[in-house]
Amino acid sequence: MDDDEIMVHEDETVSIWTCRYAPDVVFAPHEHRMGVQIAVYRGAEVEVLYRREPGKLRHGGNHLVRAGDVARLGPQAIHAITADGDAPSIAIHVYEGPLTRIKRALFDWTSGEKIEFSMENFHAMARRKQDMEEFRG
Numbered sequence: 252m253d254d255d256e257i258m259v260h261e262d263e264t265v266s267i268w269t270c271r272y273a274p275d276v277v278f279a280p281h282e283h284r285m286g287v288q289i290a291v292y293r294g295a296e297v298e299v300l301y302r303r304e305p306g307k308l309r310h311g312g313n314h315l316v317r318a319g320d321v322a323r324l325g326p327q328a329i330h331a332i333t334a335d336g337d338a339p340s341i342a343i344h345v346y347e348g349p350l351t352r353i354k355r356a357l358f359d360w361t362s363g364e365k366i367e368f369s370m371e372n373f374h375a376m377a378r379r380k381q382d383m384e385e386f387r388g
C-alpha cells in the first residue's frame with residue numbers, strides 16, 4: 252500500500268484522521284458534507300477542486316497545502332486528492348462532524364454523476380496523475 256488513511260477519533264461532533272497520499276495516485280472526487288481542516292506536516296497535499304455542472308464535473312483548480320499549512324474546505328466542497336512532488340504527503344484531517352455516520356458521495360470524473368461513497372469505490376476510481384489533464388501545463 253502506498254496510501255494510508257487512518258481514523259484516530261470519531262464522535263458526534265468531530266472526526267480525526269491521519270492521511271498519507273502518494274504523489275502518483277489521485278483519489279476520486281468526493282464530498283464530505285461538513286467542513287474539514289487539513290493540517291499537513293510532511294510534504295504537500297494537493298486539493299484538486301471541482302464543481303458540478305449539468306452533465307459534467309468541472310475542474311476548479313488545484314490548491315497546494317504544504318507542511319505547516321492548515322487549509323479548510325467548506326461543507327459544499329468537492330475534491331480529489333493526491334500529493335505534490337516526489338514524496339508522500341502526511342496530514343491530519345479534522346472533519347467537523349461524524350464522517351463515517353453520514354451518507355455522502357463520490358462523483359464520476361467526467362459526468363459528475365453521484366456514486367455511493369465506499370472505501371472500495373474510492374480506491375477503485377483512483378487515477379494515475381500522469382494521465383490527468385488537471386496536472387498538465
Ligand SMILES: [Fe+2]
Binds near residue numbers: 283
Ligand atoms: Fe476528502
